[in-house]
Structures are given as C-alpha cells and as structure tokens.
Amino acid sequence: MTTITRLDVRDIRFPTSRDLDGSDAMNAAPDYSATYVILDTDSDGGHQGHGLTFTIGRGNEVCVAAVRSLASRIVGLDLETITADMGRFWRDLTGGDSQLRWLGPEKGVIHLACAAIVNAVWDLWAKREGKPVWKLLADMTPEELVRCLDFRFVSDALTPGEVLSILRRNAAGKPDREAHVRDAGYPGYTTSAGWLGYSENKMRYLAREALESGWEHFKQKVGGDLEEDRRRAQILREEIGWQRSLMMDANQMWDVDEAVANMRSLAEFAPLWIEEPTSPDDILGHAEIRERLAPLTGVATGEHCHNRVMFKQLLQAGAIDYCQLDAARLGGLNEVIVVLLLAAKYGVPVCPHGGGVGLCEYTQHISLFDYIAVSGSLEGRLLEYVDHLHEHFVDPVRIERGRYRVPESPGYSITMHADSLERYRFPDGDAWQQ
Amino acid sequence: MTTITRLDVRDIRFPTSRDLDGSDAMNAAPDYSATYVILDTDSDGGHQGHGLTFTIGRGNEVCVAAVRSLASRIVGLDLETITADMGRFWRDLTGGDSQLRWLGPEKGVIHLACAAIVNAVWDLWAKREGKPVWKLLADMTPEELVRCLDFRFVSDALTPGEVLSILRRNAAGKPDREAHVRDAGYPGYTTSAGWLGYSENKMRYLAREALESGWEHFKQKVGGDLEEDRRRAQILREEIGWQRSLMMDANQMWDVDEAVANMRSLAEFAPLWIEEPTSPDDILGHAEIRERLAPLTGVATGEHCHNRVMFKQLLQAGAIDYCQLDAARLGGLNEVIVVLLLAAKYGVPVCPHGGGVGLCEYTQHISLFDYIAVSGSLEGRLLEYVDHLHEHFVDPVRIERGRYRVPESPGYSITMHADSLERYRFPDGDAWQQ
Numbered sequence: 001m002t003t004i005t006r007l008d009v010r011d012i013r014f015p016t017s018r019d020l021d022g023s024d025a026m027n028a029a030p031d032y033s034a035t036y037v038i039l040d041t042d043s044d045g046g047h048q049g050h051g052l053t054f055t056i057g058r059g060n061e062v063c064v065a066a067v068r069s070l071a072s073r074i075v076g077l078d079l080e081t082i083t084a085d086m087g088r089f090w091r092d093l094t095g096g097d098s099q100l101r102w103l104g105p106e107k108g109v110i111h112l113a114c115a116a117i118v119n120a121v122w123d124l125w126a127k128r129e130g131k132p133v134w135k136l137l138a139d140m141t142p143e144e145l146v147r148c149l150d151f152r153f154v155s156d157a158l159t160p161g162e163v164l165s166i167l168r169r170n171a172a173g174k175p176d177r178e179a180h181v182r183d184a185g186y187p188g189y190t191t192s193a194g195w196l197g198y199s200e201n202k203m204r205y206l207a208r209e210a211l212e213s214g215w216e217h218f219k220q221k222v223g224g225d226l227e228e229d230r231r232r233a234q235i236l237r238e239e240i241g242w243q244r245s246l247m248m249d250a251n252q253m254w255d256v257d258e259a260v261a262n263m264r265s266l267a268e269f270a271p272l273w274i275e276e277p278t279s280p281d282d283i284l285g286h287a288e289i290r291e292r293l294a295p296l297t298g299v300a301t302g303e304h305c306h307n308r309v310m311f312k313q314l315l316q317a318g319a320i321d322y323c324q325l326d327a328a329r330l331g332g333l334n335e336v337i338v339v340l341l342l343a344a345k346y347g348v349p350v351c352p353h354g355g356g357v358g359l360c361e362y363t364q365h366i367s368l369f370d371y372i373a374v375s376g377s378l379e380g381r382l383l384e385y386v387d388h389l390h391e392h393f394v395d396p397v398r399i400e401r402g403r404y405r406v407p408e409s410p411g412y413s414i415t416m417h418a419d420s421l422e423r424y425r426f427p428d429g430d431a432w433q434q
Numbered sequence: 435m436t437t438i439t440r441l442d443v444r445d446i447r448f449p450t451s452r453d454l455d456g457s458d459a460m461n462a463a464p465d466y467s468a469t470y471v472i473l474d475t476d477s478d479g480g481h482q483g484h485g486l487t488f489t490i491g492r493g494n495e496v497c498v499a500a501v502r503s504l505a506s507r508i509v510g511l512d513l514e515t516i517t518a519d520m521g522r523f524w525r526d527l528t529g530g531d532s533q534l535r536w537l538g539p540e541k542g543v544i545h546l547a548c549a550a551i552v553n554a555v556w557d558l559w560a561k562r563e564g565k566p567v568w569k570l571l572a573d574m575t576p577e578e579l580v581r582c583l584d585f586r587f588v589s590d591a592l593t594p595g596e597v598l599s600i601l602r603r604n605a606a607g608k609p610d611r612e613a614h615v616r617d618a619g620y621p622g623y624t625t626s627a628g629w630l631g632y633s634e635n636k637m638r639y640l641a642r643e644a645l646e647s648g649w650e651h652f653k654q655k656v657g658g659d660l661e662e663d664r665r666r667a668q669i670l671r672e673e674i675g676w677q678r679s680l681m682m683d684a685n686q687m688w689d690v691d692e693a694v695a696n697m698r699s700l701a702e703f704a705p706l707w708i709e710e711p712t713s714p715d716d717i718l719g720h721a722e723i724r725e726r727l728a729p730l731t732g733v734a735t736g737e738h739c740h741n742r743v744m745f746k747q748l749l750q751a752g753a754i755d756y757c758q759l760d761a762a763r764l765g766g767l768n769e770v771i772v773v774l775l776l777a778a779k780y781g782v783p784v785c786p787h788g789g790g791v792g793l794c795e796y797t798q799h800i801s802l803f804d805y806i807a808v809s810g811s812l813e814g815r816l817l818e819y820v821d822h823l824h825e826h827f828v829d830p831v832r833i834e835r836g837r838y839r840v841p842e843s844p845g846y847s848i849t850m851h852a853d854s855l856e857r858y859r860f861p862d863g864d865a866w867q868q
Contacts, residue, residue, distance in 0.1 A: 027532045057533035058503060062543060065499040069492060098461045099491035105686070105714070105738060108542015109496060153713040156690035156722070252539070256590040279587040280539070281743040283717060284750050288590070304539060309715040316718055 002047065002079040002128060006040040007071040007117070011064045012416070013057060013426040014357060014389055024196055025223030026251035031057030032357040032389060035064050036421065037116040039124055041079070049124025050415040053116040053328040054356040059109075060426065066113035069100060074117060083125055086148040090118060090334040095152075107306040111331050118332025119362070123412035133333070133412045134368035138174060142167035145373075149338050157312045158342050166344055170376040177372045185403030186367055187217070187378065188385040189247065191355070193236065194220030200235055207239035214401030217245040217382050219275075223253030226262055233269035242270065245382070248297075249275035252304070256285045260292045267296040273322050280304035286319035300324050303353035307331065311339045315346040322380070326353040327362035333412075336366055340374045350375070354384030360397045361390075361413040364404045392420035436481065436513040436562060440474040441505040441551070445498045446850070447491060447860040448791060448823055458630055459657030460685035465491030466791040466823060469498050470855065471550040473558055475513070483558025484849040487550040487762040488790040493543075494860065500547035503534060508551055517559055520582040524552060524768040529586075541740040545765050552766025553796070557846035567767070567846045568802035572608060576601035579807075583772050587743045591750060597775050604810040611806045619837030620801055621651070621812065622819040623681065625789070627670065628654030634669055641673035648835030651679040651816050653709075657687030660696055667703035676704065679816070682731075683709035686738070690719045694726045701730040707756050714738035720753035734758050737787035741765065745773045749780040756814070760787040761796035767846075770800055771808075778809045788818030794831045795824075795847040798838050826854035 017029035033056060039049035053063055073093055082089045094114050095101050103110040126133045137145070142164045151160060192215075193206035210218065218240055222229040229248075236246055248271040254262060259277035266274075274297050278285050290299040298321030305311055306329060314320050323343045330336050343350045350370055352363035360383075367383045375381075383404055390396035394415045398405040407413050424431045451463035467490060473483035489497055507527055516523045528548050529535050537544040560567045571579070576598045585594060626649075627640035644652065652674055656663040663682075670680055682705040688696060693711035700708075708731050712719050724733040732755030739745055740763060748754050757777045764770050777784045784804055786797035794817075801817045809815075817838055824830035828849045832839040841847050858865045 027536070030533065030536075055533070056536045058531060059500070059534045059537045059544065062496060062500045062503055062537060066493070066496045066543070069496055097492060099464060099489070100493045102461070102464075102490045103493045103496060103543050103546070107715070107740065108544060109500070109537050110493065110542060112537070153689060153716060153719075156719065255587060279743045281541070281741065282587060282747065284747045285587075285590065285743075306541065307715065309713045309719075313716065313718045 002041045002043045004039050004075055004077050004079065005042050007067070007075050008038040008040065009064050009067040009071070010036045010421060011060050011426045012036045012421060012424050013060060013432070014424055015431060016388070017057070024221040024249065024251045025253045027056055033057050033060040033426070034357050035060055035067055035113065035116050036416065037067060037120045039074070039120045041124065043128070047124060047127050049120035049127070051116045051118070051120025051123055051332075051412070052358050052414055053112040054359055055112070056356070062109050063112050063116075066109045067116055070113055070117060073097060074121075079121075079124060079128060082121060086334060087150045090331070091150045091152065093117065094331050106309075106331060111306060112328065115328040115330065115332040118334060119328065119412060119414065122333045123414060127411045130410050132365060132407050132409060134365040134372070134407070137337070137369040138178065138372045142171070145337070148334055150334065151338070153309045154312050154338060154342065157316060158338070158345055162345060163341050166341060167373060170373055173376055174372050177376065181368060181371060182406045185400060185405050186364065186371065187382055188215075188399060188402055188404050189217030189219055189245065189382045190215045190385050190402070191219040191221070191249075192387060193239075194218060194232070196221045196224055203232065203235050204239055207236060211240065216402055217247070219247040219249055219384070221251065222248045222262070222266065223250035226265060229262070229266060230269070233266060237269055245272045246270065247272050247275060247300075250277050252276045252279055254278050256282070256288055259289050263293050263297055267293070271297045273298040273300040275300040275324065276303070277301075281310070283310065283313045283317050283319055286314065287317040290319055290321065298322060300351065302326065304329060308335050308338045308342065312342055315342055315348060320348060323348050323350045324353045325350060327359055327366060340366070340370050344375045349377075349380035351382050352384065355386035355388065357389045358393070358414050360385055361393055361395075364397055364407055365412060368406060392416050436475045436477045438473050438509055438511050438513065439476050441501070441509050442472040442474065443498050443501040443505070444470045444855060445494050445860045446470045446855060446858050447494060447866070448858055449865060450822070451491070458655040458683065458685045459687045461490060467491050467494040467860070468791050469494055469501055469547065469550050470850065471501060471554045473508070473554045475558065477562070481558060481561050483554035483561070485550045485552070485554030485557055485766075485846070486792050486848055487546040488793055489546070490790070496543050497546050497550075500543045501550055504547055504551060507531060508555075513555075513558060513562060516555060520768060521584045524765070525584040525586065527551065528765050540743075540765060545740060546762065549762040549764065549766040552768060553762065553846060553848065556767045557848060561845045564844050566799060566841050566843060568799040568806070568841070571771070571803040572612065572806045576605070579771070582768055584768065585772075588746050588772060588776065591746045592772070592776050592779060596779060600775060600778055601807060604807055607810055608806050611810065615802060615805060616840045619834060619839050620798065620805065621816055622833060622836055622838050623651030623653055623679065623816045624649045624819050624836070625653040625655070626821060627673075628652060628666070630655045630658055637666065637669050638673055641670060645674065650836055651681070653681040653683055653818070655685065656682045656696070656700065657684035660699060663696075663700060664703070667700060671703055679706045680704065681706045681709060681734075684711050686710045686713055688712050690716070690722055693723050697727050697731055701727075705731045707732040707734040709734040709758065710737070711735075715744070717744065717747045717751050717753055720748065721751040724753055724755065732756060734785065736760065738763060742769050742772045742776065746776055749776055749782060754782060757782050757784045758787045759784060761793055761800060774800070774804050774808045783811075783814035784809070785816050786818065789820035789822065791823045792827070792848050794819055795827055795829075798831055798841055799846060802840060826850050826858075
C-alpha cells in the first residue's frame, strides 16, 4: 500500500505582467501563477504526486487557503483505495464535506483547489504505474474507466452504459491511433503573434517566425477596439494567407448583441471560431450567438466553464462548435473525462485551453487520450500552444513543426524543477525581491 | 466626504451542528457562519458599514482570505464617490481586478467575498442617510436606481430603458404600498417543523406551535428516503390541513429523472413548489423538470444561483416558477436588484432564500423594496423565515402572526452585537473553547 502522508501546497507566481505577453482584452496584466500541490507518500520509491491549479496572480493565496482547507480529506488515504473507486474519491473530495461544498458548489476557488489535488493524485498514480497519464488512461478497460467517473447531475445526458458503448466502439482502433500519433504528433495552434498590444512589426515578425517553425493554425485576441481588431486580422491574413486557420478570442468582452455585431464585421477575415464571445456562464447566450452567426464562424468556449453540468448544457443547447475545457478549472482529470465523453456523444470536438503555466503540459495528455480512446478522431481538433514558462517543468511539452510530440515520462508532466519552485515562491522567492 | 479608512474582517461561527437544527439532505451538519466585514470611516458620527456573507462552517476561512485580498480595492474610497456611480463601483469591485476575477468570474468564494463588502457599503450608505435600506431604495428615482446597476451580460434580456419603464409604472403606487406593508407586514413562511431528522412527535409539536403563532405557509425538507419524505409530508398535511401551503426543498439531491419521479410521488401532498430539485447550475434541467411536472407543482431555485447571468437564463428558459435569490450568494445588493428587475420583467415572483445567520435580516429589505417599487405585488410572494440566531443582531427581524414587520432602523439590519462577535469568533472565541 502507498499511503499519502503529507500535502504540501505552495504559492508560485511568475512576474509575467512585467512584459505584455499574455495580455488580452479582459486580462490586461496577468502574473501567471500556480497553486502547487505536492503529495508525499511512504512508498519505497519515494513517489510523490504533483499537481497545480492555474491562476493569474493576485488571489492565488485564496486558492492556497482552499487547498489547505481540503488537505485533511486526502492525507492518510491509500493510493490503492483511491484508485479502486476513483469516481467515489472524486465525489467525496468535491462534495463530501457539505460545509466546504457550500463555497461552490463545484465552482470557483474551491473547485480550482480540488483540481490541483485531484491532478496530483493522477500524477502519483501514473508514476506508480510507470506510465504517462494518457497511456494509463488509454490502457484502461471501459469498465475501469467508468469507475473513475461521477455521473451525478449529468445522468440525463450521459449514462455509464453509453460510456461503455463509446469506449468499446473505439477499442479496436486504439493501437493504430496510438502508433499514428506517436509518429505524427498531435496538431497544435499558436497565439504567439496574436496578443493584444503588439506592434504591427512585432506581429509580422512573430507570424513569419511561426510559419517557418511549421505552424498551420493561428489565433488572435479581439475584444478591444473593433477597427483595431480588424487591422490586426488583416495583418495576420496577409502573413498567413487564407488557407491556414485563423481563430479569434474575445475573452468575454461582449454582451450577446455586441458579439454578433462585431463578429459579423470580423467575419470578413474568415475566422474558424470566435472564442469566449460573452460571459462563460451564458449557455443560452452562446447558443443565440452561434445561431445568429452561422455559417460565418463557429463558437468556442470552455476555459472558464466551471463544471460538467455547464458543459452538459452547452452541448444540449447546441451552443458550441468547439469545447475548450480547462484541465484545472474543471475539478481535475476525472471531470475532464466526463466532459470528453459528453462531447463525444454530442459530436463536438474538444480543443482544450492551453497557455498560462502548466496547462499545455496537462492538455497533451487529455487530447492524446481523447484521440486514442474517446473520440477516435483528429477532425476539427487543435491543441492550443503558448510558448510560456515551459522551462520550469522537468518534462516540458515538445513541439515539432506545429505538432505536440507524445510525452513518454511517467506522470502528468506537471512536476516543476525544485529551483523554480524556490525562486518563484510568492512573496519570498528571489524573483519577487526586485 | 466620508472616507472608508479601514476594512476589518472576522471569521464568526456558531456551533449549530451540535444540534440537528438546520440539517437537510445535502447539508447534514452545518455550523452557520459569517465572513463578517466592518468598514470604518472618518465620519463625525463614527459611522460604520457592516456586512456579512453566509457560509456553513469549514471554508469560512477561505472567504475571509478572499475579503482580505479585495480590501485594498475599497479602503481609501469616499462613500460619496461610490454612491454617485454605484454601478461602476460594483463592476469595478467584482471585475476590475482581472487577476482576482480569474478566481470566478463572479462565482464561488470571490463573489461571496464581494457580497460581504458590497452589502457593508449599502449598510453604511443607509446609516448615513438615516434610513433602512429598503426605504433608501424605495425613495430613489428610477434614474438614481439605474445608476446603481451593472447591465453587463444581461443587456440582451434587460436594458436601462426597460428598467426605467418598470420603475415608472410603479412609481405612483409606492406610498400606498409602503403604508399597506407597514400596517399588514410582509407574508412569511416557516420551515420550523420540516427539517430532516425530527421525530414525528417533534414535527407535530412544532407544526401546532407554528399554527398557533399564525403561520399559514410551511416548508419541509425532502431528498432522503422517498417513503420517509412521504411519511413526513403526510404528518404535516394532517397538522396544517390542505388549505395552507406546503413547500418542499430537495437541496440538490436529485438528478433530473429522479426529481421528476420523486415529485410525481410527492405530488399527492400538493406541494406549492419543489425547491432545488437538482444541481443549481442546471438551467435546462430545471426547465425540463418544470415542464414534466406541470401542473403538479412549481419549480423554485436560487439560493446557490451565483450571479445575474444564471438568473437571466433561468428566466429566459422558463425554468422556474419562483426566484429564490440569495442576498450574499449574489454579489451583494446591486446584483440582487438586477435580478429583482429581471424577475419582474419575466413575471416570476421573488421569494428570497432565508435562514442561516443574517439572511432573514437582509431579505426583508429586498422583499419590501420589491413590493413597493419593482413588482408592486404580493401575489405568489412568501419570505422564508427560520428562527435561528436572530438574538445576535442589534436590529433583528420581528415576526407577528407569520408576517415580517417592517424594519425602521437605519442600515441593512445586519449589525451584530459586539459580544456575539467576540464570543463566536473562530477559533479563539469562548464558544469554541469547549
């Protein structure tokens, strides 16, 4: 047995707001941050589980406080007991303490904190099995996977029986798809040239650099001044041509009617999708935007969609063309898998949210598992890539010609270097002493 | 000018889990708690603003941490600057710091924390004006009220022009309604006999006691064992008869199909509404439940509905017959008013969530304002009453013959006695030393 003996949580922040990298219309000056969890165990191999939840700076201390409040619910448990009924563990962590549940339920700070812990358990489990997380998942039988899931509040849209059907349908093709993606990689897209606040010269330079590196899919931020958004789209189309994909991301800046009006104007630049056109809570608003904009552009959202109940409704309402789940906004991998399965049932491609710190490290596992075992398809799938802060990870993502290479090290790829954890500790690390 | 010079936040908890009062199917053993905010000012009168957000125990420390993280956004501001454009202040507090906004947006811990601060500002404003909050609001012109509101993300359903129309339509009748409610009080309902875990004898005794006190409307908790729920409904109907209202509250225990099946069984007892039949995030699920149960019973929800965008959709989707907004789950009174106006536009009565600690003190102001100035009606309106912890308030609610008496003291009625704040301070107050 492997007992979890201790939970250590750290407030890690990178002073990214000193540059303007990562700026968008809603998030003007983020300091990419992590509420970083380490689970110690009594295993002979000294195995640890690492997990993080992503925030953008101030308030990371509130997530740290929430993890501390949850710690007693996991310290002392055996990994084997957890993994024998992972769905039950997840339900117990996210809802088993009714007093803590009140703070959500299953949303905001308390759910972000759960995600860090849950993902650390998956990292620990995969390390114990000597496999990367995607492979741990892909090797499970349909029955083993179902035991990892909690169907509460989604049983009207997805049953265990339907999940078994989806997984069994895809089982035969798993080896071929695994071999294919190991060989070819998983297609990505880049926002490198598309952030707000970049000069025309910088945009053109970065777009050309990305093209030379082999990128085929590009995203730009919108949601500031419309004429400025149009000008930047024009620049990007001039650089990337009209055969490659251009996506747009408004980061929740618009109300419903504004979103429709602005995207009718920007449709001239043939965006593949408009991302976060309005409030992430507005399921019916997204459905209306999608209906009024079709067929000019698709609608995408999800990085602020806080749980499976919200994704269930986005899919039921026909509100989205692309599902952009977040690996740590949802309550960790168990809930992510439920959303992958919901999306597969409704035929909507999943293009997870990347960027920040550690999200690309997480999402490569999610998309690989989705391709190999759940959706069985790459059609319409693109995995976001942002070239920020990967140097702090022991096993960072590897990109070649605009595609993610398959990670092979055991775990969830989220372990940071010890010296990064020291240097960027807030507020006492060296990086914060200037 | 009245400058806010300091924000003090306290972790106040009442050990209510030692009894079984307040137990329901989801919340088995709550310790009713408050993240309690005091705004100090430099006014000659020594005016303070008091506000709280309600939690049920563990995790209150996380809300306290969130208030601390928000404090610098209000300390140093002048009350007059805030109230000159209260809508802008609200938008700035809830979304102006993009780093803190990431923790929600507008949901969970960070929004609960905003509520405590926002409500403290209203308490301060009303005390400065020498009026109870309901009267401060009822005396405003339509234009003054509109300036208190933020229409972001609801402009597709409610515009400033529509708000002006609603308020102007009701303006002439305000003095008559104010006089009427001062005379007759505002109708309430009680859950005193209906909590889970009470014996039959205790239920009968409490129901008879409530009838003798003049209560006409009763609520019971459901969501445990169905036969047990039926047995308790039978007892209540035997005691209160069939002319009085009986409501049922499932506290989110069911999935959609379960809710329909269980309520088809419980419909025999003619419940006025089923409250929180499923996940509070499930707008489409509530709509489906309502459609499938009509006309057997109405559907109510709202105490965990986290912002105006969610209420907008509940109303757009025709998902609810009763809107049970929470005074501190929403981001304070400004957002509450937006929801009152949305509900008025869609013709849905507002029956605010009461109970816990301080919620009844808040909601009397909300329902009085709704009646006098917004909906102009008492039809279908009932204000929840729970007889818990009122003794800790300086200006507690007063109930006569099952009706709320109108509060007349300046402020939002939420100021606690200094010795209660001392005794129930967690973890060092005397009440926690046993």
